[in-house]
Amino acid sequence: MMNSYNVYQRLLIAYGVQGWWPLLQRNSRPGYTQEGYHPGVYSLELTPNERFEIITGAILTQNTNWANVRRSLTTLLENCHLGPEFFCAAEHIDLAALIRSSGYYNQKAKKLKTTAGFFLARGAANETPPSRKELLAIWGIGPETADSILLYAFNQPVCVVDAYSMRIFNRLENRGSSEGGEWTYMGLQAKFKAELPVDVEVYNEFHALLVEHGKRYCTSKNQKCFKCPLKSECRFLAQNS
DNA sequence: GCCCAGGAGCATA
């Protein structure tokens, strides 16, 4: 069984640096791609507006394709509406219309207003990261969104786990009921923390690489295992081919 | 037409 760091190294060689979290406010600037990614650039001094863009994106991308989220973020930026003041002041129906392309727009409008209220109330305290417990107490922020905000918006050394991570590691070990059950969020997060160097850049890339791997090869159905860069170590492939 | 996407909250048991 490969440990997390071996998986990280293998995926980094296969896919290269991903440069999350994309910052649309900086797209097309030197070091940034048109999509706002910044591969290899990590010493970012985020402005409050950029931090809030990441927080907004983390909520909008819940169970949603990033391309749909990018449309919403672009619309918000073009209208100078991407900020906690606007989210709090806006009517629900207006905010929902602006984020329509992200799906779940009624739920997400409520989540954004609630979250904006939290960060607006903190004011200058937004220079320092909130606690995970504080984030989880906000309606609409669960484990993955909280950890994404801590890692990508506040550069805290927190590992992010998502549906792709669990699928990939369940398959690598082929964990099912006979293997002690599938990975849980907290269980896999503890494994990552134990096996990876404590490094914000590694955590940043690792989560992004797992998402890329899930999209390219480790898909829910019709896996493309024959070209998978992890296939030599994967017990799922060994037992399903 | 179907399935999926960088989840979370809530009801039910």
Place this chain on the structure above:
DNA sequence: TATGCTCATGGG
């Protein structure tokens, strides 16, 4: 604690 349901657009 553990499933199951709901939320919803847009691309393959």
